[in-house]
Amino acid sequence: MKIRILISFKESILDPQGQTVKNALHTLGYDFIKDVRQGKVFELELDGISEDRMNEVVPEIAHKVLANPIIEKFDWKIIK
Amino acid sequence: MKIRILISFKESILDPQGQTVKNALHTLGYDFIKDVRQGKVFELELDGISEDRMNEVVPEIAHKVLANPIIEKFDWKIIK
Numbered sequence: 001m002k003i004r005i006l007i008s009f010k011e012s013i014l015d016p017q018g019q020t021v022k023n024a025l026h027t028l029g030y031d032f033i034k035d036v037r038q039g040k041v042f043e044l045e046l047d048g049i050s051e052d053r054m055n056e057v058v059p060e061i062a063h064k065v066l067a068n069p070i071i072e073k074f075d076w077k078i079i080k
Numbered sequence: 081m082k083i084r085i086l087i088s089f090k091e092s093i094l095d096p097q098g099q100t101v102k103n104a105l106h107t108l109g110y111d112f113i114k115d116v117r118q119g120k121v122f123e124l125e126l127d128g129i130s131e132d133r134m135n136e137v138v139p140e141i142a143h144k145v146l147a148n149p150i151i152e153k154f155d156w157k158i159i160k
Contacts, residue, residue, distance in 0.1 A: 006121055021122065021146070030141060035125035041086055042101065045115035061110060066101070 001046045002080035003058060007067045008039030042066055043079070081126045082160035083138060087147045088119030122146055123159070 009015050015037050022036040044061075046054060062074040089095050095117050102116040124141075126134060142154040 008121065008123070018122075025141065025145060028145065030137065032126050032129040033124055034127045037123045039121040039123070041088065041119040041121045042098075043088070043117045043119070044113055046112050047114045049112040057110065061105065065105060065108065 001049070001051075001054065001078060003044050003046065003054070003076055004079045005042045005044065005058070005062050005066060005074055005076040006039060007042070007062070007072050007074045008037055009071055010073050013071045039072075040066075081129070081131075081134065081158060083124050083126065083134070083156055084159045085122045085124065085138070085142050085146060085154055085156040086119060087121070087142070087152050087154045088117055089151055090153050093151045119152075120146075 018036040018038040021038060022033060025033050025036070044058075049057070058076050059074075062076060063069055067074045098116040098118040101118060102113060105113050105116070124138075129137070138156050139154075142156060143149055147154045
């Protein structure tokens with residue numbers, strides 16, 4: 001089974017990388033871009049785990065290992 | 081309109097960050113994880129652009145600015 005975890009800054013947190021990308025895109029003439037937020041994506045290939053256990057353990061992995069829960073939020077889904 | 085662009089290494093490209101995360105997860109006992117690939121995600125807020133123009137310009141931005149097309153691939157969709 002393959003899952004995708006998206007991690008991004010919480011709305012209230014400034015995203016300087018995203019701002020830099022936005023400014024670069026404006027310089028290139030893409031001025032219809034009002035905001036850019038950058039985040040991380042992890043694609044995990046899992047094997048030998050039940051769906052119930054996966055629903056329990058994936059949020060745990062995202063929360064404890066991949067994201068910084070103070071400033072980041074995550075979202076995940078099965079992709080295959 | 082809000083879009084999400086996912087950028088990840090092409091399948092043939094080694095992903096040392098993903099490998100490191102996989103090893104860390106194994107150390108923590110999550111040994112059902114067979115592979116980890118890490119990538120970037122950009123969420124762009126667009127305004128004042130037609131859907132046709134967006135379909136033209138978003139791949140251009142992803143290809144020319146956000147991704148390195150030699151080693152990375154991208155995928156995008158409208159999220160709002």
